[in-house]
Structures are given as structure tokens and as C-alpha cells.
Amino acid sequence: MNVTIRGQTRHYRTVSFDAPENAVVLIEQRLLPHTFKRVKTRNYRETAEAIRSMIVRGAGAIGATAAFGLAQGARSFRGRNLQRFETHIATVYTTLKESRPTAIDPVNAMNALLQEMAKGQSVSEKQDIAFAAATRFADENVEHCRHLGDQGVSLIRDGLQILTHCNAGWLAFVDIGTVTAPLYAAQSAGRAFHVYCDETRPRCQGASLTAWELAQQGISHQVIADNAAGFLMSRGEIDMVIVGSDRVLGRTGEVANKIGTYTKAVLAHRHNIPFYVAIPLSTLDWDLGSGLEIPIEDRSEDEVLGAWGVLPSVKGKIGKRTYVRIANPSSTARNPGFDVTPPELITGIMTPLGIFKPRDLKKLRGKIG
Secondary structure: OEEEEOOEEEEOOOEEEEOOOOEEEEEOHHHOOOOOOEEEEOOHHHHHHHHHOOOOOOHHHHHHHHHHHHHHHHHHOOOOOHHHHHHHHHHHHHHHHOOOOOOOHHHHHHHHHHHHHOOOOOHHHHHHHHHHHHHHHHHHHHHHHHHHHHHHHHHOOOOOEEEEOOOOEHHHOOOOEOOHHHHHHHHHOOOOOEEEEEOOOOOOHHHHHHHHHHHHHOOOEEEEOHHHHHHHHHOOOOOEEEEOOOEEEOOOOOEEEEOOHHHHHHHHHHOOOOEEEEOOHHHEEOOOOOHHHOOOOEOOOHHHHEEEEEOOOEOOEOOOEEEEEOOOOOOOOOOEOEEEEOHHHOOEEEEOOEEEOHHHOHHHHHHHO
């Protein structure tokens, strides 16, 4: 998407690759919305750490980052011994896979790369194939989001009031985003609507990232406290909820997404408000048979006990980024990063190939193989 900084507008992708330097190029999302900065990870371990520490986050974005990280690891191998190369690739794969366990996109992306790499007859062939396949995955991620806009734009009518949770915009993908795709398409069609961005504690991706994206795009929006959604629903001030997902079980229709998604689904169900989940095909998991099997990431208690922000500006310069403790000094916290929403609370799963009832996702498998 386009980013305007100090009056200058330029198009960026969230994730890209510098082939001559064998480096993954990422937008440093922890600094947003106060500072826009891109960083390079120089090896696969740095790339895995960027995923773990949430320099890059969001299902599609970490999927593309893992794909480029695997290609990066493959390209860094020196020598022609295929057995040693395969051992090296297994280490790279495991390191990247373990960086964020809940999301399925990195696993699906890397599995696709391994399948393609198996066609190579030499180390150099496999290295070239890995880079080409990673680039293809990133490009397909963008196209999936573009098609999501085509599928969902008809849902966005004039005057609609929409609730989002966390960030499933272009920052969470390579470009365009899933939740934001139909919003951008509707804006292009000249429709006027309003978005309420859940702040999404504890990391506040809604307040810092989704709101920043919508402001960059000129879309009407307001940030609300997470606990305000029920009140607005009860007053008829929310007409639709659209969220993203880090893993959708194709066999059951269960949806794993940022903590608090389940709560919003329950509230939407109580108030008869449509609740949609927007995903690319790489977010589908066809293996697990129950949401109870989804690995739920437990994150640092510091995210709950405090918050990051910036100090006041001094002489026109943005203040220093600082962590502030907000909880009782002697208290500890529990911090599950995700929850699972059952299919009966979901109106539809929005995909690049159509909008499906959660339990009808199996129809997709025949289309995508």
C-alpha cells in the first residue's frame, strides 16, 4: 500500500527480499505508528527472531517472511553435498517454524517450498527453486488479498459501521490485507462507511496499526476500548464485524485469531450482527480435527503488565520509545496470545474463492488440491 511520510507518498510491501544481499526486508512494526522504518535480517536466525519478536506479525506477513527465510537459509549454504544441504534445510525449517507456533501460514509456505525444492537435482538448483518459490508465495499472497476485496466488497454498503479486531490489514500481509481488502475496494467504489478499531490489548495492534493504515488511506474510523464493543452493539452502532485469522481448521470451521476474537463473536451473536472472517488460502489447516489441538502461544506477561509508547516530542523530534509498567508491582499475569472461535458463531469465511459457511470449507479442498 501507499505510505505518506512528511508529504512524500511511496508504495511499500510489508515483506520483500534483497537478493544481492540475501536479506529479508521488513517494516519494523513495533515502531508504528510513530516511526516508519524498514530493517534487513541478514540470516535465517535473524529472520526467525524478527518473527518471534514481532518486528513482523500477521498471518500472511510471517508466512512470506518464513518462505523468504527458508530461501535465505538455502542460499547461504556453501558446498555441493546434498545430504549436508538437506540437514541444513531441516534446521532452518525448524528454527523458523518454532518462532510463532499458532499461525499455520509459515508452515504452509515452507512446506510448499520444500515440495518445489524436491524437484531440484543439485544444491544450486534447489537454492534457485527456493528463491523463486518464496517470491511466488509472496506474490500469491497479494493476489489472494486482491481477490478477497472482490469477494467482500458487496458486503460493504453506504453508511455501514464496521468493527475490526487486531490488525489484518496490509501490515499483516504482503500487501492490501484481508479485512481491509473489501474496505479499500468499497472506498474505491465511492462508498462511505465507518470503522471502529478495537484497541486490541495487550499489544494494541488495532489502535497502533489498523488505525494507522486507515488514516493513511483516508478511511473514516475511530479507536475504541476493547470492552466498549458490547455497548456500541447494544445501541445499534455496529452493523458488521470483520476479523482475520492465524489458522482456520478446514475440517471443522474453527478459527484461531488474536485473543478477544471469541469474545467479539459471542457479542455479535447475541446482537444478531454478522461476523465474518477474512483469510487467504494459506491460513487453512486441513490436518487438525479440533480447535483444542491448535497450539496457543503464551506470550510474555510484560505485555499485560505494561505498555509501550513514546515520550512527548522535543523540538519537533519524536520522543523515545518507552515501556511503562501499569499493573500492581507485585502482580504477575497470564497472556495467551490467541483464542478459538467455534463455527456456530461465524456468519461466513471470506476467501479468495468465495464466502463459505464455516462447515462448508471442505468444498474448497477440491478446488485448491
